[in-house]
Amino acid sequence: MTERVAGVVTAVFGPLVRVQAGEQTLVVPFRRNLRWHDEIEDRRLVVGDQVALEGKLPDLVVVEVGPRRTTLTRRSPGERRQRVIAANVDQAVVVMAAASPEPNPRLMDRLLVACHHAGIEPVICFNKIDQGSAGIDTWIGDYQDAGYEILLASARTARGVGCLTRKVAGRTTLFCGPSGVGKSALLNAIHPGYRLREGSISEATGKGRHTTTTAQLLPLPGSGFVVDTPGLREFGLWDLSPAELQRCFPEIARVSSGCSFANCGHVSEAACAVRAAVEAGTLSVRRYTSYLKLREELE
Numbered sequence: 001m002t003e004r005v006a007g008v009v010t011a012v013f014g015p016l017v018r019v020q021a022g023e024q025t026l027v028v029p030f031r032r033n034l035r036w037h038d039e040i041e042d043r044r045l046v047v048g049d050q051v052a053l054e055g056k057l058p059d060l061v062v063v064e065v066g067p068r069r070t071t072l073t074r075r076s077p078g079e080r081r082q083r084v085i086a087a088n089v090d091q092a093v094v095v096m097a098a099a100s101p102e103p104n105p106r107l108m109d110r111l112l113v114a115c116h117h118a119g120i121e122p123v124i125c126f127n128k129i130d131q132g133s134a135g136i137d138t139w140i141g142d143y144q145d146a147g148y149e150i151l152l153a154s155a156r157t158a159r160g161v162g163c164l165t166r167k168v169a170g171r172t173t174l175f176c177g178p179s180g181v182g183k184s185a186l187l188n189a190i191h192p193g194y195r196l197r198e199g200s201i202s203e204a205t206g207k208g209r210h211t212t213t214t215a216q217l218l219p220l221p222g223s224g225f226v227v228d229t230p231g232l233r234e235f236g237l238w239d240l241s242p243a244e245l246q247r248c249f250p251e252i253a254r255v256s257s258g259c260s261f262a263n264c265g266h267v268s269e270a271a272c273a274v275r276a277a278v279e280a281g282t283l284s285v286r287r288y289t290s291y292l293k294l295r296e297e298l299e
């Protein structure tokens with residue numbers, strides 16, 4: 001009897017994919033003429049794809065790929081076209097350490113912009129809060145004012161881990177942020193069964209045991225997935241237009257409705273509500289400067 005099973009791709013190994021179908025983990029091939037629900041150029045299965053399998057047990061094969069709600073893309077140096085590296089990621093936990101490695105608000109802004117641009121909801125997590133919060137005290141308020149959800153956590157003391165666990169339940173969550181901030185440690189705290197390597201140099205140098213650059217989805221107990229992968233630090237900013245950029249700064253987008261020109265870039269235009277808010281001290285100078293710098297980069 002032919003079976004039909006629905007699942008989510010959690011890893012891609014050349015001609016085979018690993019699929020999570022409820023409690024079952026299957027490693028299966030895919031049909032060459034897969035049925036796609038999206039008009040996409042790059043017809044390659046990626047992690048996060050929702051697929052249908054058919055066949056006589058245990059010889060199932062992927063036959064159909066569902067529409068992608070979101071796509072995470074990357075363009076490697078030397079590669080002209082961008083590549084989709086994951087589909088259907090719902091949210092991202094952008095992780096910075098509170099003290100060491102030294103938190104980098106510019107990088108935080110970039111990652112947040114990349115999330116908004118990809119249609120992925122970001123949550124900010126300051127880990128290693130056991131080491132104090134002096135390093136973030138001066139600018140954490142910028143993100144609160146912008147409306148971001150902020151979690152203070154420590155994988156070491158388990159502070160905030162319950163909150164994070166509830167946050168990721170039932171969804172597909174990307175953990176991103178610089179190397180060494182404790183992404184793997186937080187994931188191990190959420191689910192000790194992952195046994196991810198912590199403090200390894202592999203992520204920083206791309207060498208070591210995990211030489212693969214492809215993302216993997218890790219199933220959570222219950223439902224949902226997390227993605228912990230090297231090489232996702234700088235995803236998709238290249239195809240962002242300067243006009244789109246302001247939508248990726250929620251507090252700037254909110255204020256901009258008061259600008260005189262509908263297409264105001266908030267640089268030197270007259271009667272700009274954004275610059276007025278910066279001058280009045282209701283919009284962070286640091287965030288505004290970050291916006292201007294990114295805008296310059298995109299132009």
Ligand SMILES: Nc1nc2c(ncn2[C@@H]2O[C@H](COP(=O)(O)OP(=O)(O)O)[C@@H](O)[C@H]2O)c(=O)[nH]1
Nearest residue numbers: 128154155156179180181182183184185198199
């Ligand atoms: N003090 C402290 N150290 C932590 C915490 N979380 C992780 N670390 C340490 O920071 C280092 C990097 O952690 P890791 O999870 O590998 O970071 P990743 O590169 O972001 O995955 C390791 O030595 C961890 O033991 C924390 O909450 N507090």
Ligand SMILES: [Mg+2]
Nearest residue numbers: 183184197203
């Ligand atoms: Mg890690």
Ligand SMILES: [Zn+2]
Nearest residue numbers: 259264266272
């Ligand atoms: Zn303006």
